[in-house]
Amino acid sequence: DIQMTQSPSTLSASVGDRVTITCRASQSISSWLAWYQQKPGKAPKVLIYKASSLESGVPSRFSGSGSGTEFTLTISSLQPDDFATYFCQQYSSFRTFGQGTKVEIK
């Protein structure tokens, strides 16, 4: 099974900060990676698919990069609405989620 390791688990940041979250796969997944945002009490929402493609309607301050085993989600200028938990998910072989990164207010 493919394991996904996200870091950090918690991130404290201020509005306007540039934020980067990393996801590592235990083996190559090419670009078969998605990123999700989840707010308390809500279902996850897809932000990025195929490692770097922005889902329709998602603000352009979100971007994804990487291939193979190393991936990043970047928020270029953190907004109040962005304080949430973020998950990566591989879909190269079945599905596996990372353990999540909670973005908190500093």
Added chain:
Amino acid sequence: QVQLVQSGSELKKPGASVKVSCTASGHTFTGYTMSWVRQAPGQGLEWMGWINTNSGNPTYAQGFTGRFVFSLDTSVSTAYLQISSLKADDTAIYYCARDTGSLQHWGQGTLVTVSS
């Protein structure tokens, strides 16, 4: 627009069974695989497996074999998750999600609480 609407919260005793439904609209039900995802309280997301809505063939992730059953009723565009012999650590929110690799559309989640 695509919508997945799940059944309401359930409170069950240990050893009982529960069946969660997920009714789709706004797309061709048999055109997309449906995944199920579990989220225990305060925890991350666990992929439980999927069901091919065309063939009805289910695939279960490790840790979700035996007590977990995925099924369909294509006549009402509905997928089901049944869990038998419930345990306290089955307490979680269960989501269905339309699977095209990424999970683009999600149900609102169904909270299943197992408590005596």
